[in-house]
Amino acid sequence: MPFLIAGSGLLVCCVITILLLIKYQVIDIKSNEPPFEYEDKQIVIDTMYLFEKYVNVGDDYVDYYINDGSKFEKSIVKEIKNVKEKYNIGEFEQYDQYIYAIDFDIQNVDYKIQNYKHSVRVMVTNHAENRDVYITVWFKENPEYYIKLDQAEQTYNADQVKKEIEEYYDSEEEFFDQYGSYYSSIDDVVQQGIESEMKDVYEYLPSRARITVK
Structure with a gap:
């Protein structure tokens, strides 16, 4: 019986810990409701724009972003650098036709959006010259x-x-x-x-x- 009581107490403690981690955004869970308002087309374009902004930066800027950039800049520049070094990607697909278009059919883009409790995950496929590359960006509400x-x-x-x-x-x-x-x-x-x-x-x-x- 003491073991059952101790086990129940441990379970309650674990549940409380998980709830606190979710509350303070230490961990995130999938949600049916978006954590903030957004339009699918715009958030997909935002993802494309961010990739285009950092994909061709020079070596000096790569070092700067990795060492002194924001959390996001460090993240995306490291990821791009890693993919370029490890895989024979060839030329990346350019997104200008979407970013600067007056209007376009989003159905022509390979993308997936997943809502989480505290963030939105957007994945866009880049049909590079030799391989398909999956670009994923997490967005959070800006207080x-x-x-x-x-x-x-x-x-x-x-x-x-x-x-x-x-x-x-x-x-x-x-x-x-x-x-x-x-x-x-x-x-x-x-x-x-x-x-x-x-x-x-x-x-x-x-x-x-x-x-x-x-």
Whole structure:
């Protein structure tokens, strides 16, 4: 009986430990629900863009990223370097046709998206000259995005914009006579202001990468 009690206590302890590891994002588990909002096409393009950004960096930059880069930069540059050195890849497939396209059918891309509790894993197949290469990037929600968005929405709202216009112009008509080529309405001023404040602030960021060869 003492052994059963001890065993039960150990099991409870293990369960609690696992739950705490999940809560604090030490380990991740698959989920049916995305941890943040995203569009399939955009997050696939983001994965392609990140690969293109680092795949052809010079040797000096390779050393810099591996030694002094961010966690993601170290991860993806090490993975690319490893694949190039170990396998006869040939030329990688270029993704410009997708990244800079006005529109394209995502069904033409070999990709897979898996939601986890704290991240989203995106795998894109690169049909290189001699081998198929699988580029996997994990993305995590960026808390700073929501802080910045809240600040931007407090700064740029209809009441605040109207107050500013009243302070510096005799009327809204005078403001739009002067800036009508830039703004079509108060709501447009608000929207453009928020977009300006949120430039280069992203809802999710890459956290690590893995590159494998078939």
